[in-house]
């Protein structure tokens with residue numbers, strides 16, 4: 055409201071200027087008829103001019119401030135909404151996108167959208183009102199001259215209609231190309247060790263150059279079109295002014311118009327053409343921002359596929375009884391495909407520019423972004439999985455690589471939902487529970503654990519920020535992490551992560567175990583560390599894990615025989631199916647996949663570990 059009021063006030067200056075000029079020339083300077091009756095003095099006119107200028111400066115200052123605040127707040131709101139939304143999306147969303155490309159939407163597209171929200175659109179709206187008022191005033195001053203100077207506007211309209219759609223297409227390519235650049239860049243920067251160790255810097259730079267060049271090409275096409283539009287509107291403006299001076303001059307010479315009226319007419323003509331030209335200039339920014347907004351909505355429109363039931367059941371505390379009933383699951387990954395008839399070999403680094411379908415538009419067309427063509431690649435990962443984990447049991451998942459072990463554990467915290475069959479927790483379908491409550495009961499410790507930048511304390515208390523210092527110490531002690539943390543000068547206030555202390559694999563793992571312990575979950579999901587740890591670390595980690603597993607239903611992707619042998623239920627998987635299940639003794643007796651795996655691992659074991667395992 056305030057902006058509109060201020061915007062309206064701002065009209066006073068440009069609109070009253072030519073009118074006062076007319077009074078100045080015709081009445082005060084005495085160049086028009088009947089000047090003696092109007093009674094305007096030079097002092098009065100100059101004072102009004104001065105007042106109007108002063109108001110203009112103040113109003114513009116306030117308006118710009120209000121607008122930038124509004125723009126920034128709106129953009130911050132959009133960014134928050136986007137982040138909130140992508141947090142709700144399941145792993146399916148993250149499977150088919152690069153981190154950099156998601157980042158590009160949250161950072162680059164939202165920034166682009168700010169250009170629209172920040173200033174241009176509101177200015178354009180005011181400018182449009184200004185154009186209408188200026189046109190009315192032109193007609194009131196001299197309708198014949200007004201008609202003459204307005205006839206060229208359709209040229210502008212048609213060029214705008216036709217060039218704009220092309221600018222929009224080019225802008226879409228600009229943003230898509232930026233997304234490709236971000237995708238590759240984030241991947242390569244996070245994997246810089248690999249790039250450097252394989253001496254691939256030059257190749258990577260060449261790839262970056264290729265992507266960048268394409269970005270420049272797209273951006274240049276958009277700017278070229280915009281430049282053409284700008285020059286057309288400039289030509290329209292100049293032609294209008296030329297017509298006014300030549301025909302209006304004749305009117306004045308024949309006494310059909312006063313000098314003041316002609317000058318005022320030209321002033322208003324400036325207010326008519328000015329906004330049109332301004333619009334042409336900011337057009338590329340606006341079109342770009344519109345495509346940024348399209349892309350933000352593309353993400354916001356993705357329906358989360360893992361979501362709460364309409365009336366979710368609260369789950370304050372669960373027993374941890376888990377039953378998989380005939381669960382099947384297929385990964386569906388969307389892969390880009392070459393555009394049909396593109397005529398060039400497909401290059402994943404390059405976004406080809408799409409051309410608008412029609413050569414000529416009489417009306418501004420509504421264009422939707424053409425989705426990039428993809429093929430869906432399906433991979434059956436699990437078939438008919440049925441088993442029962444009783445509260446407090448340890449379930450060991452074993453099997454060759456790619457058998458489906460990690461996929462199986464993803465359904466318990468609902469990182470994905472099953473395609474067929476169901477997972478039951480304490481006798482009810484897991485989908486019936488409130489998803490936040492469900493996740494409160496589960497802790498996940500993976501092989502490659504992620505710690506965030508922040509202090510040791512913050513990392514351990516990540517799942518329970520309200521935990522007391524004492525609770526954090528106890529969790530760290532049980533996880534065998536207290537000793538190494540307390541040796542550091544700043545102890546639990548030591549900053550980890552990007553600009554902080556780097557941790558060894560074993561230390562990371564123990565902090566992740568402390569984080570899980572503090573959460574005190576009923577269900578635990580573990581992906582055991584493999585050979586990455588040295589003997590001493592492994593011993594400490596194993597002890598920590600044993601502490602963590604006590605009295606919880608534990609699913610463990612087991613790499614160590616000691617865990618497997620002691621498990622209450624061993625599930626041996628192969629090609630997405632359960633090949634065998636039972637206890638160690640049962641499965642050894644039966645023979646088959648499990649015994650083969652067991653014997654293979656037994657041979658590879660260190661004598662010390664073998665002794666330990668047999669004694670335990």
Ligand SMILES: Nc1ncnc2c1ncn2[C@@H]1O[C@H](COP(=O)(O)OP(=O)(O)OP(=O)(O)O)[C@@H](O)[C@H]1O
Pocket residue numbers: 149385386387433434435453454455456457458459460461462
């Ligand atoms: N995000 C994904 N998108 C598509 N396919 C996937 C995805 N994750 C896993 N797969 C496929 O599903 C199958 C099972 O994979 P999964 O990771 O569950 O096996 P795993 O037994 O845990 O293997 P590993 O012991 O090597 O970790 C494999 O064929 C794998 O290629």
